[in-house]
Amino acid sequence: MDPVKVIEIKKSVFDDNNADAQKLRNELKHKGVYLLNLMSSPGSGKTTTLVRTINLIKDAIRVAVMEADIDSDVDAIRIKEATGVESIQLHTGGMCHLDAEMTRQGLGNLSLSETDLVILENVGNLVCPAEFDTGSCCNVMILSVPEGDDKPLKYPLMFSVCDLVLINKTDVMPYFDFDLEKCKANIHLRNPRATVIPVCAKTGEGIDVFAQWIIDQVAAWKER
């Protein structure tokens, strides 16, 4: 029998995905397409927030949406019906997150030459999507009031990779023991650079601030 040979690798498992993600970001930069990765728990109001936001920005910039879920296409259909923008569904085949390769495959199904902004609605989950760089230009997460102001302490990685945190469902704040200032402090403990915007997707409060943030980001991406 052949002798066993030991090969030292000493390499992070995420290195390949990180390199692939960086390559994808460069390709998007070249095409002038901004990719926003949206993450949150299931039920935090991602799709409702998106519908409101897209309807505010779709006249200013050309938007497309990729919905990632383990199964079903209810979200993609809802986005298309409620906003009229191009919307496709990606199935992760049981996996709890998207990586750069899956994101690239999804982008291949969109008409990128006619798009300024692609919003990727990642799988509802506060753990795994934070580990895998999708190749996006920014990470946005939604934390909804019923989840509690202590979530940044419990899911530190998710909050540390986010450029923007939306605190959603502010209309029900009086019914929950949710302290907005404490929540902001908890987020900044993990990530001093994160922007925090309180919103309510149901009433529309704060959505205009988020919409302007996106428009500014897309403009800066195209200029740089």
Next chain:
Amino acid sequence: MHELGIVFHIIKQVRQVAEQNGATHVSKVVMNIGEVSTVVPYYLEDCWKWAVEKEDMMKGCELEILTIDALTHCDSCNCSYPTVANGKICPRCGSDRTWLERGNEVEIKEIEVI
């Protein structure tokens, strides 16, 4: 589920290295897993057993997991302390100007090939 995605990435990278080295079979993979890497070794092993059977050159491949203790460094009093027991706040001086020194690793250390 998270671990399954990681296992697929490990297998992909191990297969590449094995092929570059002209190996026909991978008999063992040694991983460095940090204490606060969010990877659960038990789940990783479970996903591993299932996934390696689908790879011709990795059937029956053993997975060895080495745990790396997590250490956090405090910039205020310039000390290092165990992360899991103390978290983000320095137990010596109470500062939050701290950063993770090690313990976040999900790293392929080495492989044994034939």
